[in-house]
Amino acid sequence: MLTDTSNSIDNSQSKSRLFILVLLAYLTWMIAAFCGTGDDTYWHIKVGEWILNNRQIPTTGIFSYTAANMPWVSHEWLSAILLYAVFSIAGWPGLVFLATLAITLAMWLLFDFLVKRISINICIIFVLFAYFLLTPHIMPRPHILILPIMVFWTAELIKASENQTHPPYPLALVMVFWSNMHGSFIMGIPFILYFAAESVLTIKDEALRLKELRHWLLFFLLSLSALLINPHGIEGLLLPFKLTDQTYVIDHIVEWASPNFHGFQPLEFWLLGFIGFALYKGLTLPPFRLIFLLGLLHLSLKYIRFATDLLPFLSPLILATPLSKQLNRPADFAIGSLYPKNIKHWLVLGLYLAALSFYLPGRTVETKQNVHLGNLLTALQDEKAVLGNVLNSYSLSVYLIHYDYPVFIDSRGELYGDAFIERHFKTTSLEKGAQPLLDMIKEYNVSWTIFETNLPINAFLGERPEWHPIYSDKFFTIYLTQSKDISEQSKLELQKIKDSLPKDDEANDLPL
Known part of the structure; x- marks a missing residue:
């Protein structure tokens, strides 16, 4: 009987291992298949190139002629x-491989x-939802590169809190x-205080509670000190707070908008699934876990x-232990069994x-749209001296930077500030007239x-004799002042690009 039971468990474990490995392989492939360029990646590449070529960190608004001398905290x-x-x-x-590696590592952690x-x-369900929610934002950008760091941190x-101890000091x-890769580092600091409170307040022995409180506070101070190890010092630490004060930018940039539930929205499926499961099972959460989850939901809905970026990975971390206890679903799988153990596995x-x-x-x-625009900007490379200062749309700025054109405005909101960006949007849209x-x-x-x-600015310029x-x-559409003109060779190049465009009925994926 014991042998039969043991064989049954081994067969079950073997099937689970195979299923998990196939699932992880499939998700990794899908991440690589759906990963896009991410518009901001274009100018991040140029920042990296500038740093290595100049062997210094930029401190002013490089790439922008309107903000060339303005201070800029290049925190990424x-x-x-x-x-x-x-x-x-x-x-x-x-870059797709780099993003795939970062996401896969985050999912593995x-x-x-x-x-x-x-x-x-339940682990598998959580991982699938993490992938499902992240899918619209898979791209080689800093927020993806730091996903493994955020999950590990x-x-x-949480591990320290659950064990009623403190994090290891080297973790700081x-x-x-x-802090030198992405502005989301600022979340990691309040997380320390939050889980320190959860840990300390659940310790019944007063002497031990005070001891652990001192350890958590020391870890907090070490982490704060680590934040200051950046080229910008205290300004690097304060930058995220300045960004949150830019209300106009936050209200008008798509990725900072609230989710739109009129179309396909992965968040809707997560919410419906969790609410239905919680109501069906009668789930309850400890106060600290409940508050943390509500905070994640608040940010996700806003x-x-x-x-x-946050909900897919942080919600499973805080839900795992409470759900395991309440549902009586303890761990029943050894992750070590997934590692390669012989030459066949490695092969x-x-x-x-x-x-x-x-x-x-x-x-x-790259999308056809990106390639098309890149061809246009490449064709005008020799005309930069003739062209002079550009007035560009906000969304096209990253491509201009990538092809070495100094821009009027770009997506670095912290550089320009709310007032400048608002003026650009309202002026180029002719909101207040000509x-x-x-x-x-x-x-x-x-x-x-x-x-x-x-955009209406093109129709307006088309009626002006000086353009x-x-x-x-x-x-x-590209307009040039009447006092200037490009060479015949450049005109021919532009015409070839226009002639190479697919017919209207074949170009549905090109518009912005």
């Missing part, structure tokens, strides 16, 4: 170097945490990397960015990675413009 400089280094070696396929606390079936804090060094892993490495170079990463636009053109000595064709179009199709 380390990510920019990494992105440029990979791009210079392997191009866009290399999540799985490793969950599988030690709750049943394998939060998992270690993680903040050095996080900003779509958090619904894709299969090697073949999978080889297949992925062959697939990525043949995958089209005069503000004419004043802006005169003030900044603008001599050419590039905007999406359907003439040098390129226009149904997607992008």
Whole structure:
């Protein structure tokens, strides 16, 4: 009987191992298949290139002629170097692999945490929802690169809290990397205080409680000190607070908008699934876990960015242990069984990675829209001296930077500030009539413009005798002041690009 039971357990474990490995392989492939360029990646690459070429960290508004001398805290400089280094070696396929590696590592760290606390079936559900929620935001950008750091940091804090102890002091060094790669590092500090409170308040022995409180406070101070190890000092620490004060930017940038539930919205499925499950099972959560989850939901409903970056990974971390206890679903799977154990396992892993490495170079990463715009800007490279100062749309700025055109405005909201960005949006949309636009053109000595064709500024310039179009199709329009003109060779290049566009019925994926 014991032998039969043992064989049954081994068979079950074997089937679970195979299913999990196949699932992880599938998710990894899907991440690589759906990873896009991410618009901001274009200018992050150029920041990394500038840093390595100049061997210093930029402190002013490089790439923008309107903000060239304004102070700029380049808080993502380390990510920019990494992105440029990979791009210079392997191009866009290399960046897709980098993003895939970061996401896969984050999912593995999540799985490793969950599988030690709750049943394998619930672990799989959590991992699938993490992938599902993240799918719209899979791209090689700093927020993706730091996902493993965020998951590891939060998992270690929760682990310490659950064990009624404190995090290991060397963990504070993680903040050095996080704070130089992405502005989300600022969340890691209140997380310390939050889980310190959860840990300390659940300790019944007063002497032990005071001892652990001192340890948590020391860890908190070490982490704060680690934040200051950046090229900008205290300004790097304060930057996230300044960004949250830019209400106009936050209200008008898509990724900081609230989720739109009129279309397909992964967050809706997560909410309905969790609410239905909680009501059906009668789930209750400890106060600290409940407050944390409500905070995540609040941020996710207010900003779509958090619904894709935070909720998928942090909610399983805080739910695992309470659900395991209440549902009586303890850990029933050993993660060590997933690691390669013999030459056959390593061979299969090697073949999978080889297949992925062959697939990525043949995958089209840039959209047709990006390639088309890149061709236009490449064709005008020799005309930069003639063109002069540009007035560009906000969304096209990253491509101008990538092709070495000094921009009027770009997506670095912290550089320009709310007032400048608001003025640009309202002026170029002719919200207050023509005069503000004419004043802006005169003030900044603008001599050419590039905007999406359907925007009203193009129709307005088309009626002005001092402007003439040098390129226009149904997607992008470029105007140049009448006092200037480009060479015949450049005109021919632009015409070839226009002639190469697919017919209207074949170009549905090109518009912005």
